[in-house]
Amino acid sequence: MKKESLSNAKPMAADPWEALRAFTAARIALGRTGVSEPLHSSLQFKLAHAHARDAVYSELNTPEISNAIEKQFALPVYLLQSQVSNRQEYLQRPDLGRKLNPTSLQQLQLLAAPVADVALILGDGLSAEAINAHALPLLQILVPALRAAGFSLAPVTVVQQARVAISDEVGLALNAKIALILIGERPGLSAPDSMGAYLTYQPRPGLTDESRNCLSNIRVGGLAYKVAAGKLLYLIKESLRLQLSGVRLKDNVNLLS
């Protein structure tokens, strides 16, 4: 077959409603070859999935993060582990990801940390990439703001194989009034690096989701650092004032303020 006749065959049918893509990020007007999706969009999907999968298996850049925190904020940093031993176990045993391993717990208890207002905790969660990319930029706004507001900070902890609720155990061991964990969210196809922030007043093991406040989708193109830091500062102030967190603590800060 000649090259010409191949190109004339035009197996690909484009959809004449491509203009509708302006209204949604959904994968519409992809066209068809036969009944199937054209190669280009098939590979684009695969690429997005690859980014999400790689994010699940990404690891915290602990040396860089802890050096930067110690240097920039003059705060001690402790590296901790949950009871999970590898990523496969992490995904199947959320119960183990909510508990510190005995060595890590002992390490914190031996510190006998004085009472502090806020314990900042970083956890890999389902996307360490999110923490590698977004934790420091957020803290660079949040830490000075917390200090300016007169709040005391516990040592910073960085926890590997962490679920959100591990902040309860860490916060309690550090004698903190509030535990604030920054953690990698479940990666989506359009955002493999979303960071979530969960705040708990009087953290202690056994608390459930209704006792936490959550900000999600902190990333470039999502919830901006400055807005996120502003909301967190507000929530921390209100949490300490009202002595509670969770469903009874309402977030009254406008998202666009």
Added chain:
Amino acid sequence: MSYRYTIRQHTYTFPDLKVLLAKASPYRSGDVLAGLAALTYEERVAAQLTLADVPLQIFLNEALIPYEEDEVTRLIIDTHSATAFAPIRHFTVGEFRDWLLSDKADTLTLQQLGPGITPEMAAAVSKLMRNQDLIGVAQKCENITRFRNTIGLKGHLATRLQPNHPTDHPKGIAAVVLDGLLNGSGDAVIGINPASDHPATAALLLEMLDYVRQQYYIPTQSCILCHVTTTLELIEQHAPVDLVFQSIGGTEKANQSFGIHLALLQEAYEAALSLKRGTIGNNVMYFETGQGSALSANAHFDVDQQTCEARAYAVARHFKPHLVNSVVGFIGPEYLYNGKQIIRAALEDHFCAKIMGLPMGVDICYTNHADADQDDMDNLLTLLGVAGCNFIMGVPGADDIMLNYQSTSFHDALYIRKVLGLRPAPEFEEWLLQQGIINKSGQILPVSSSHPLLQQLA
């Protein structure tokens, strides 16, 4: 009552039916998380060998979750049909498996049998089956429902057009509806998962879908998948509600975690019936289920996750739904870890629901932290197509931008219809033909920019 089985020198003891069912279940991460799974390969097969000899009758006498404590158990026992059960009452679970696969269990026989099968019987027999057994028996079942079209006929496969949008933007949703219709999707239902549960938003979206449907005489139904209490409110406000949606679980406590109970579902069912919006039938409910929901709500009573799931089908069955589907891979890898587990669970769910008489579809799906990809979905789609699944999801490019998970695309539906010679619901097929979207042999056609749907909607 305890159950025993000896293999070589080792005697396995299973203290009750609940433990026996859990240990006989194929391996999945959720049962390990709950501490219910068999500890060795041999123990699992020992449990299956033991289960094979258990008479079906026992399931009517030994409740897994006490009758007094759980309204789902009461529903299962109180609505069991002794007449329908009669042909299989003398069987053990193992004999039941062999009979289901035999030619004696044909389509008509299976349709009559449904009300005699409890969820525990269905779950038990599924645990003795290989994947091909689950497909072979389900393929013989035909559970048909009607509202504005006919879903579930043999040789047909419908899709739920799922035009979700992260902010419920009507134009964004309309764009996806159009994309789906022009790709031949939307006969099961045009169903939106709203980003917010605000009644006003739901009402607006219902009005929009109803307008599109009426304007183009599309023989289908719409649904906003909000909480049943919200839908009840919408019905009171005279919003155009076709189908009432609700997520359901297999225990009273699991349903409590969804904010529902049987009386509330009954109220919604009656309210929807009273609207009389169906033209050729009155199946007005749409239920979604999924293995792991009872465990994640800590409401599983040490019953394995597949048996809990089958119990949800008893809840669904009571309200004669138009559609039921298991959102099989949505809940995450702590319940179904990888493609193998998702595929197995989906085939079990589809089989159990079908033999219980339900119009079962499957949301063939996974999340990004599960060890699965589109190849696994292709495998499952093909298996379910062969198994005679009533409907699947139609999501643009298989990527749901609101719920952040991957499902099946409009193209996937076209693929499975083509390779297996399956057709849309007959009334919808007629409409696709009229619109020039397909031709008489069912082949999808290219759409020109002058197509009436594009001219007026775009």
